[in-house]
Amino acid sequence: MKRLFFISLFLMSLNGFSQIERIEPPFWWTDMKMDELQVMLYGKDIAEYEVSAEEPVILRNVRRTENPNYLFVTINSGDLAAGKYKLNFSKNGKKKFSRNYELKEREENSAEREGFDASDAIYLIMPDRFANGNPENDSSPELQEKANRSKQGGRHGGDIQGIIDHLDYLEDLGITALWSTPLLEDDDPQYSYHTYAISDAYNIDKRYGSNEDYRRLADEMHKRDMKLIMDYVTNHWGAEHWMIKDLPTYDWIHQFPGYENSNYRMTTQYDQHKSKRDLRYCVDGWFTSTMPDLNQSNPLVLKYLTQNAIWWIEYAGLDGFRVDTYSYNDKDGIAKWTKAIMDEYPHFNIVGEVWMHDQAQISYWQKDSRIGAIQSFNSYLPSVMDFTLHDAIGTMFNEEEQNWGEGMVKAYDNFVNDFLYTNINNLLVFIENHDTNRFNEIYDGDVDKYKLAMTLILTTRGIPQLYYGSEIGMRGDKGKGDGDIRRDFPGGWESDEQSAFLKAERSAKQQEYYSFTKKLLNYRKDQPVLHFGKLLQYLPENNVYVYFRYNEDQRVMVVINNNPDEQVLNLSKYSEGLKNHISGKEIISGKSMELKDKLSIGGNKSMVIELN
Known part of the structure; x- marks a missing residue:
């Protein structure tokens, strides 16, 4: 008799797992600011079942739709510790099967x-x-x-x-x-x-x-x-x-x-x-x-x-x-x-x-x-x-x-x-x-x-x-x-x-x-x-675009010559950006350069100058 009882429980368990084809999200986490979790259950005629839970789980809402293959169950996930919690499914007042839902421990500082x-x-x-x-x-x-x-x-x-x-x-x-x-x-x-x-x-x-x-x-x-x-x-x-x-x-x-x-x-x-x-x-x-x-x-x-x-x-x-x-x-x-x-x-x-x-x-x-x-x-x-x-x-x-x-x-x-x-x-x-x-x-x-x-x-x-x-x-x-x-x-x-x-x-x-x-x-x-530095840009001339990125500690001058011919820049125009800097390192070529009066740049070339 005892053996038949356990076989019956086993078959009920199998029935439950076949009844529910999907649970989404498949699991969740504790200690989330979103303190109510909507668990979607999907399976053939799953909406025919009543859902209950054992303490400390609280069912905030059980929502049925026009499609009987869905149940949307809302639980108090924010109040629960990590662990597995049982959802019970009943029909005509009789418990038919149960399904565990897991809440995992959240990673530190997530x-x-x-x-x-x-x-x-x-x-x-x-x-x-x-x-x-x-x-x-x-x-x-x-x-x-x-x-x-x-x-x-x-x-x-x-x-x-x-x-x-x-x-x-x-x-x-x-x-x-x-x-x-x-x-x-x-x-x-x-x-x-x-x-x-x-x-x-x-x-x-x-x-x-x-x-x-x-x-x-x-x-x-x-x-x-x-x-x-x-x-x-x-x-x-x-x-x-x-x-x-x-x-x-x-x-x-x-x-x-x-x-x-x-x-x-x-x-x-x-x-x-x-x-x-x-x-x-x-x-x-x-x-x-x-x-x-x-x-x-x-x-x-x-x-x-x-x-x-x-x-x-x-x-x-x-x-x-x-x-x-x-x-x-x-x-x-x-x-x-x-x-x-x-x-x-x-x-x-x-x-x-x-x-x-x-x-x-x-x-x-x-x-x-x-x-x-x-x-x-x-x-x-x-x-x-x-x-x-x-x-x-x-x-x-x-x-x-x-x-x-x-x-x-x-x-x-x-x-x-x-x-x-x-x-x-x-x-x-x-x-x-x-x-x-x-x-x-x-x-x-x-x-x-x-x-x-x-x-x-x-x-x-x-x-x-x-x-x-x-x-x-x-x-x-x-x-x-x-x-x-x-x-x-x-x-x-x-x-x-x-x-x-x-x-x-x-x-x-x-x-x-x-x-x-x-x-x-x-x-x-x-x-x-x-x-995160500020951007200071100058109106392009002769298809040469000059701008600066700067903060309290550093300045970078960028020159983009979209002209096929070499261009010579009068650096006095850019004094606001240069801020009294008279030299720098050009990052692309790796060369040091003077920035006193003029700056030459080849046709269709660019420069990124870290000001000293």
């Missing part, structure tokens, strides 16, 4: 983690195209798309192990932070390599590795005093996401009913003359037909996304987020999401992709924006991307003559509008990324123009971001497809004939790109004046 800032230089990697460290995970029997390196838009096999294998390369280059495009599972049948169409928000794509591999990447980076930034997507998931295939609520995603594409007009978010229809098609329209648009105005969705983001920060030890398509979200919902994360981690950093071409419109989205305040809006977003500077960089180095609005005046004019931003040191500056034309394609492999652009990016205000392969002159034409601007890094695969990771195998031109980038990056790394 809430005080320091995010990336202007002292960092960020390296953006497209992981599928960087390096294949584990060929055994190139394909997965559980996921639809298999590896095919011959296809421009196919899976090529790059993975987390490939990144770990080359952290020494990045450290030597002078990189201090890594932004990887998304690594979460994307089970689209094709073009899944970019991983922006997420199919599981709690698991790394098996073709990249495992959750443990991702945490190991963070650990390996922290050993080198480097920071890891996750590319987080709040606006949409992929059509293959398991929740999209069995929606918790009809309004979990935006429906018209069904699919309508976004009009991509982000200006409707604050246009006082907008039509309601135009605003709806921007915010609620889908980014593409394969990316259903998430409804952040639904409290269940917003809580899910907020907890998921915090879970990854805590689990992997993250140092920042880059948020994809930030300005396409429901703006009040995304502001609540951002504030919740920054309340939990006050020194964290989040940069939002606000791909617009006007500083006032971009600055609207930065925390405490005076522009946003006009409409009583605060995004709480610490950092935005300086797309207007990127726009200028894409044309001005091909404009040899300085006209009223051409040449280096474009750089000057960009910084004139810095008064619109609340924190200019927390702007991301870049010459290219994974969605834009490659700089070295625009400028036809002109290494001198690359040096001018990198001098600007690495010495002006803000947080510089490089795109993988820039430092060896990689090219790519967006007109030929996104895959062309996301080429494989040479040497990332064993079968590659040449490895640009190794000095001995780089071509002379690749080495010229690399040496210049490395020299400036490593100089910048230890120069607080280039991180």
Whole structure:
């Protein structure tokens, strides 16, 4: 009889585990400022069960939706110690099964983690195209798309192990932070390599590795005093996401009913003359037909996304987020999401992709924006991307003559509008990324123009971001497809004939790109004046742009000659910036120089002069 009793209990236990297919978050932590945890339970007809808990767990709320396969249970997580707590499931007054939920001990000082800032230089990697460290995970029997390196838009096999294998390369280059495009599972049948169409928000794509591999990447980076930034997507998931295939609520995603594409007009978010229809098609329209648009105005969705983001920060030890398509979200919902994360981690950093071409419109989205305040809006977003500077960089180095609005005046004019931003040191500056034309394609492999652009990016205000392969002159034409601007890094695969990771195998031109980038990056790394110093700029003359970065202890003079001819500068004009300094060390050449009367600079050359 006793044996039958234990068999019965065992079968009840099995029934419980088969009844609940998923619990998300899979576990949580103690001592979080977010003191109420929403636990999502998923399983066939799980809503038919009553849920109870034993002390000290308090069920704040049990929410059922129109889909009986979901239960949303809110508990008092902030009051509980680390341990496993039992949730009981009953039907018709009889207990049917139980399930443990674990709260883990939080790492010491987790809430005080320091995010990336202007002292960092960020390296953006497209992981599928960087390096294949584990060929055994190139394909997965559980996921639809298999590896095919011959296809421009196919899976090529790059993975987390490939990144770990080359952290020494990045450290030597002078990189201090890594932004990887998304690594979460994307089970689209094709073009899944970019991983922006997420199919599981709690698991790394098996073709990249495992959750443990991702945490190991963070650990390996922290050993080198480097920071890891996750590319987080709040606006949409992929059509293959398991929740999209069995929606918790009809309004979990935006429906018209069904699919309508976004009009991509982000200006409707604050246009006082907008039509309601135009605003709806921007915010609620889908980014593409394969990316259903998430409804952040639904409290269940917003809580899910907020907890998921915090879970990854805590689990992997993250140092920042880059948020994809930030300005396409429901703006009040995304502001609540951002504030919740920054309340939990006050020194964290989040940069939002606000791909617009006007500083006032971009600055609207930065925390405490005076522009946003006009409409009583605060995004709480610490950092935005300086797309207007990127726009200028894409044309001005091909404009040899300085006209009223051409040449280096474009750089000057960009910084004139810095008064619109609340924190200019927390702007991301870049010459290219994974969605834009490659700089070295625009400028036809002109290494001198690359040096001018990198001098600007690495010495002006803000947080510089490089795109993988820039430092060896990689090219790519967006007109030929996104895959062309996301080429494989040479040497990332064993079968590659040449490895640009190794000095001995780089071509002379690749080495010229690399040496210049490395020299400036490593100089910048230890120069607080280039991180947080003030910016003093002068109107360009003859297509020569001069500016200073300075603080109480140090001054650096930067000269960018975008004129093909040698120019001679009268230094008396720059006395305010020179501040009685009459000598300095030019960092790029390593030469000492006098700064008394005149300064000569070659055509299409730059100088970074540390004043003595």
